[in-house]
Amino acid sequence: MDVDVDADGATREAVDEALDGAADAPQSPPPVAVLAALRARPLRFPLTRDSLRCWAYLVGGALLSLLVVVLLVVLAVLGLGLSVVGIGLPLLLAVALSGLPVGRLERRLLRLVEPTPLPDPHRALPGAGRRARLRTRLRERATWRELAHTLLVGPPLTAAGLGLTALLVFSAALVVSPLVVWALAPETVMLLPGHAVQGPLHALPATAVGLAGLLLAGYAGALLTAVHVRLARLLLGPREEGLGRQVVELTRSRARLVDAFEAERRRIERDLHDGAQQQLVALSMTLGLAAHELRQRAATAVGTPPGAGPVGDDPVLDLVDRARGEARQALEQLRGLVRGIHPQVLTDHGLAAAVTEVALRHPIPVEVDLDLPGRLPGPVESTAYFTVTEALTNAAKHSGAAAITVHGRIADGRLVLQVTDDGRGGADPAAGAGLQGLADRVAILRGRLMVTSPTGGPTRLRLEVPCSG
Structure with missing residues (x-):
């Protein structure tokens, strides 16, 4: 839960009480919509739209899984065969990352049976380069959970879905068997192997069996869909940080x-x-x-x-x-x-004036573009100020830049601040303790600090922090 704290920490007791309530509150998963509909209308469920949505989801998921399995087998075989000469490694990397697009399609397909969309478990990386995105995705556990869902969970569920689909089609054929016999109008029709019927009336028992099969397929399809949904929440959705107290x-x-x-x-x-x-x-x-x-x-x-x-x-x-x-x-x-x-100008006049003063004393020309509606909470201003000063210091020492730009806006209740220099790039945030310490401080405020610095530049430092402080 989000709790707003003023700059001087006067509501610390209120925050502690709220955190106590959040820790003690039970974290129950949301109900599965298909099971809720089945409990609400147990007898009429096979004839409702929810049942049709289940079959659309199962058939769509089965087709997607078949296509993905064939494609991954081809990529894996080619990758292993060509890895000796080195060109197969990108194919094997594509297999490792195949869970990303498949997981995205599965989450969209899940909207057929779930009214609430399943959130993306991956971190947003605005402004990050391709290498940074690739490196981050390979380090995320969600990537490997999606791959496990694609390779291990998808095929068995697809086989079960195809089996239920075959049962559904066969049951539907039995239901209309009297019409088939009447249309063909032979004296004897082999409706089932070893079972010949004479005339439409003799096919009515097959219709009863088909109706029973349709009911069984409808309920089985709902249960299989519920299994799909729960496994998708477990492997394709964000993990709840239920570490409690x-x-x-x-x-x-x-x-x-x-x-x-x-x-x-x-x-x-x-x-x-x-x-x-x-x-x-x-x-x-x-x-x-x-x-x-x-x-x-x-x-x-x-x-x-x-x-x-x-x-x-x-x-x-x-x-x-x-x-x-x-x-x-x-x-x-x-x-x-x-x-x-802690500069006095920051305390007296706010973030924009403090950053402007630092820019005027900086050896490299700095263009400041801060459009803020007013004063921000003290922790937010302090964190943003020292982030800017650290970025300007690093640019002056290591970048060889000729110009620096500081841009800041308020978007969706968050302070978005970006410092860009036209230097040589190649900066490593892990090389020094300055940015790491700022990142830890930003994490306290539930913010994010990102550094993008490809070789040849430019270097961008982006800060996002809630204005609540």
């Missing part, structure tokens, strides 16, 4: 760690701003007064009016001026450190 406690502990880290960072910023920074300012002023006093004494000693110009080289005065310059440099570095911990 352990997951809830893990989420709470991660949130508490982030809150504690943020509070400690604010404390360090406050101590540096109010303590060390003020002492450096006072030291710089004291050194300035000392230099002024030394110049006045030196001018008095040589009889030169104060302010008339240089009075000659004084080693002590040079040391004081040097110490004053070093104090100013230390003060600038400390201000930069404080700004990096």
Whole structure:
């Protein structure tokens, strides 16, 4: 469930209560629509539209499975035969990934009998390249579940569906057998092997058997369809993260760690701003007064009016001026450190102003295009700001880019932020801890951080995070 938390964490108790309720609530799977219809109309079910939908689903699935099995056998044989020379590997890779399109078709076909669509279990990868998509799909468990459904579950269910279809057709033929006998009008018709009938009236028992077969096929088709649906939910749908209270406690502990880290960072910023920074300012002023006093004494000693110009080289005065310059440099570095911990402009004026300030100080020209309706929650602004600064720092150090673009919008209640540079590309997010730490922080907010950097560029960093914070 989604819970909105304000920036200062004032609703932490409400969140804990909501998580307790979510952990204790039983997670029951949704009912199968076919079984619900069968329970509602047990006697009339074979004559309803639900029964027709079941047969359309079974026949369509059987034809699809037959086609897929033949195609996969051909690809596997060709792949194994040509793998010796290396060109068969793409064919074997196609067999491994065949569950993706087949699973997509199965989920669409399932709409014939299920009013609620089965969600796609795979992660969305907007803006990702082909290699990144392929690498991600091969690492996802859903890909291998779909392949297992295609190779192991599909053929037996297809065979059962074809058997029931044959029973249905045969039963329908028995039902209309008196009409067939009347149309042919011979004295003797071999309706069944070893069973000859004479005239339409003698075929009526076959009609009764056919009606019984139709009823049996209707109920069996409903049960087989229900098996299809449950296996499809298990293998083709997203897995429920039913880890219960352990997951809830893990989420709470991660949130508490982030809150504690943020509070400690604010404390360090406050101590540096109010303590060390003020002492450096006072030291710089004291050194300035000392230099002024030394110049006045030196001018008095040589009889030169104060302010008339240089009075000659004084080693002590040079040391004081040097110490004053070093104090100013230390003060600038400390201000930069404080700004990096949490800039005051972000607190006072929001994300757009803070990103614009960083862009103005960046050595590479940065174009900022942030269209935000107003202030966002504190955790969202902070995460987005440090994501941008990390991307700009990496671009300045490693990309060799000539221009950078920062684009941000609010879409469907989510902040979508993208940083693009025209550098050489080839960036590896796993090489450093900066982006990994940001990705962990984004995960706390139920967001997503994606990096696309093909060789030759461009490099794109995309952040999506709910605006609820």
